[in-house]
Amino acid sequence: MNREKLLKNMTDQVKEAQLKLGYAKETVRLYYPVDSLNTILGSNAKDDQEMLTLLRKAFEAKSSLGELHFYSHAGRVEISIPPEGSQWVHEQVETPAFLKDLIQLFQEHHACTLEEICQVFENHGHEYVCEKMPEGSDFDYAIHFKDPSIDEYYYCIHMEMGHTIYHRFTESDYQAML
Incomplete structure (x- = not known):
């Protein structure tokens, strides 16, 4: 099980939220479909209950994100940081310079x-x-770097009624969406 890959994904999501919303010392809850967690972890849990068992065992020891808690929520897995x-x-x-600049663009130009x-x-x-x-599709464009070491995510863009938004996906979640 690739515990480190999930820790990186969670860290990336928390950092993105902090860039968008600002930092607050508070609990962060992330929600994952079981399929996404299976891909990230290299596991093959059949459902959310089986995934909860795997996660609780893999994260018995405290991580850099502290003591994580796992719950089932509407068929998805909630990870509480x-x-x-x-x-x-x-x-x-x-702070990743690319992500900082991208978020700044979206904040300054709706x-x-x-x-x-x-x-x-x-x-x-x-x-x-x-x-x-x-x-x-729910999106108009998808943009990603050829070199994932710059940024490994796929940014899906939607433009509607004078607003532009993006959603960030892992490559596997992007491929599943297609």
């Missing part, structure tokens, strides 16, 4: 253009892929 985990991310995890978004990618690693999403 204590306030000291949120504080650890704030104090110990460097109707940012595809060209502006692509410029942020260009500024941080010249080789990226921008694809039009299939008809009927």
Whole structure:
């Protein structure tokens, strides 16, 4: 089971939330579909209850995010990160320059253009892929770096009624969405 990969994913999500909303020393709750956790962990739990058993065993020892708690919530798995985990991310995890710039663009320009978004990618690693999403998708475009060491996530963009939003997915969750 790839415990470290899940810890990195959780840390990335907490850092993104802190960049968007600001830091507060509080409990953070993340929700994962079982399929996503299976992919991240390299496991094959059949349902949320089996996943809870795997997670509780894998995280018996305290992690850098503190003592994690796991619950089943509407068929998904809730991972509860204590306030000291949120504080650890704030104090110990460097802010990714790319993510900071992307979030700043979305905060300053609620109707940012595809060209502006692509410029942020260009500024941080010249080789990226921008694809039009299939008809009927919830998103208009998907953008990701060819080199995942710059940023490993897929950013799905939706433009509607004067607002532009993004959602960030792992590659496997992005592929499953297609």
